[in-house]
């Protein structure tokens with residue numbers, strides 16, 4: 369049985385993911401870009417749609433979740449405060465503030481943490497029956513939780529078409545080289561052994577940190593380790609991808625002190641824009657389409673002043689998939705007929721040469 373780390377919200381995004389230097393523009397096809405998806409593992413210098421530089425995603429954090437409580441020490445004979453003896457504890461709050469779009473406080477929600485438990489199904493099922501669980505330190509007065517389980521399925525790793533495995537850590541990991549010095553990646557030997565085929569780390573996106581801690585049961589400090597942070601991402605060339613035992617890699621994890629929670633490999637999750645952000649971007653983009661943008665394409669309003677639904681669908685599909693451009697142009701040619709068909713087919717191609725988000729916005733306006 370393996371217990372993954374608990375996170376308030378989503379685990380850290382892969383460190384290979386880059387974001388716009390400033391806010392992305394409504395016309396940008398994508399807000400995030402994963403260097404692990406490119407053939408060279410390099411990011412393009414700038415966004416093709418708005419020209420902004422791509423910069424690494426900084427790990428998010430929620431400082432509001434932490435809270436320091438300072439108390440006085442009590443004299444055990446007099447049962448009064450000992451003069452001059454204050455102590456502080458850093459704790460996590462049981463509720464977190466909810467803020468609206470403008471950052472004003474809109475209420476509080478119970479703090480929820482999510483993590484993965486993997487292992488024998490019967491054992492996981494028996495965990496789900498537990499009640500009155502307390503986690504963390506000072507359990508007589510702290511750490512009461514209610515737990516809920518849902519089946520997320522086995523962790524699927526990403527193997528690119530060219531046989532490169534990409535995975536990201538969901539907890540910090542400790543790696544050492546043959547001499548015991550800290551390194552930022554698992555050795556090829558470790559990966560090859562677990563995967564059962566020759567594996568070579570070809571690219572690593574990592575960040576250093578140190579992790580210590582306190583061992584509650586023995587009342588002793590834990591050794592402080594040099595680690596790479598959760599979100600560290602590795603591209604590994606596999607000699608024989610179909611033979612590689614990916615499930616074994618997920619089950620075992622990587623690096624040292626794995627049974628203490630280091631070296632977990634998680635679901636590979638790209639950050640996403642929230643539905644509200646996507647909608648707001650689409651709306652502001654549709655509003656940004658000017659009459660001049662629209663003018664060349666008003667001829668597509670063949671059906672009582674609006675673009676026919678099948679033509680709108682064909683153009684949207686072609687905006688997402690270049691191989692469908694000819695199909696959309698042929699449909700425009702049919703609607704134009706003998707009189708304007710050839711011109712309208714050209715206009716469809718001209719429209720589809722624009723950035724996809726802009727195409728969608730113009731089609732939306734033609735539907736109105």
Ligand SMILES: [Zn+2]
Pocket residue numbers: 388392393396397415416417418419420
């Ligand atoms: Zn952009």
